[in-house]
Amino acid sequence: MADNRFEVPEYFKCPLSLEIMDDPVFLCTGSGHSFERNWLQKALDRNPFQDPITNIRYGDRLTFGPNRSLKAAIEDWKQKTNYHSASAQRPPSPPHRIPEPPRRPFGPFTPSLFPQPQFTPPPVLFAPSFFPPREPVAPPRRPRRHFIPCSPNRLPEHLLSRWEWLR
Numbered sequence: 248m249a250d251n252r253f254e255v256p257e258y259f260k261c262p263l264s265l266e267i268m269d270d271p272v273f274l275c276t277g278s279g280h281s282f283e284r285n286w287l288q289k290a291l292d293r294n295p296f297q298d299p300i301t302n303i304r305y306g307d308r309l310t311f312g313p314n315r316s317l318k319a320a321i322e323d324w325k326q327k328t329n330y331h332s333a334s335a336q337r338p339p340s341p342p343h344r345i346p347e348p349p350r351r352p353f354g355p356f357t358p359s360l361f362p363q364p365q366f367t368p369p370p371v372l373f374a375p376s377f378f379p380p381r382e383p384v385a386p387p388r389r390p391r392r393h394f395i396p397c398s399p400n401r402l403p404e405h406l407l408s409r410w411e412w413l414r
Contacts, residue, residue: 258281258317259321261282261283262282262300264283264286266283267330268317269321270284270285270313270318271283271313271314271318272284272311272312272313272314273311273313273314273317274311275309276301276303276305276309278303280298280300280301282299284311287311296308296309
């Protein structure tokens with residue numbers, strides 16, 4: 248059967264970290280939410296004009312203040328229940344290491360511990376003669392376009408000699 252004396256009341260938990268608060272603060276927006284100071288500071292560093300719970304944006308930078316009554320209630324509850332944080336009760340876990348595979352010499356004559364299957368190519372679904380050979384396709388012919396200038400001032404020098412009469 249579970250021991251009810253260590254069930255943390257929901258209003259003692261930070262809504263951002265879901266852990267019991269050590270330094271509760273309230274956001275000065277009138278929303279009535281209390282947060283752990285560090286978690287609220289991180290949220291306001293990311294978005295200083297938005298309430299992290301209601302997502303309401305405000306015109307001014309949000310501020311917060313200490314919630315002394317909630318801190319006193321949490322401390323009183325901790326004393327009555329002889330509560331200690333779960334991280335203080337657990338011994339530190341050893342660092343997780345992945346064992347390295349044993350080293351073996353590698354080369355063409357090294358015997359393998361696990362025989363490798365021989366590679367067989369997949370069967371050919373369509374023989375190359377199935378499709379008729381493609382005939383080369385000639386590039387499309389471009390129609391010749393004639394350049395007709397609007398004024399002699401735009402003609403290149405080598406053409407101006409032919410058009411002396413236009414000047």
